[in-house]
Amino acid sequence: MNAAILPWVIGTPQIIFIVVVVLLLFGGRKIPELMRGLGSGIKEFKDASKDDEAPAKPEEDQKRL
Helix, strand or coil: CHHHHHHHCCCHHHHHHHHHHHHHHHCCCHHHHHHHHHHHHHHHHHHHHHHHHCCCCHHHHHHHC
16 A cells, blocks of 8 residues: 555655746746735635634524515
């Protein structure tokens, strides 16, 4: 079973390789902009999931009827 998991383990050399490829593809100036966009997307997702979990107020239930 361990032999099946080993090919999917990401080590330090693989992470360095991924970082170098990303730098080559996007450049150093574009990466902060991409990370900001990713962060704002995650924040919107969390806010939307919190809105779904919040119980409805009684006033809102009466307006729907």
